[in-house]
Amino acid sequence: MIDIAGRIAGNRAGDRVAMACCSTANAHVLRAALLHARDTGRAVVIEATSNQVNQEGGYTGMTPADFIGWIGGLAADAGVTMDAIIPGGDHLGPDPWRAEPAMDNGREMVRL
Secondary structure (H helix, E strand, O other), X not given: OOOHHHHHHHHHOOOOOOOEEEEXXXXXXXXXXXXXXXXXXXXXXXXXXXXXXOOOOOOOOEOHHHHHHHHHHHHHHHOOOHHHEEEEEEOOOOHHHOOXXXXXXXXXXXXX
């Protein structure tokens, strides 16, 4: 189990602590990031943009729940538990929601 809270506390205490962060829906890049997490014991931040993944499916066709489920499958295949993954959202608005309250939709997207 990766101690994410401990790493954050160490960072705030001045330790040099880093985590890989990927903002992509590319399976090859995500597999590499997950293997890095497995091999180093470090957490990985995995984000999607609101164009890639959103409540309507984005250009990948995935909702946030679909994306997390897909990441979970990739993680299991890589031998990584979900506690090693910090999910997030990148560039949450306003592109797919120009006629709507973009940040409300962005917050809903990452609420999961």
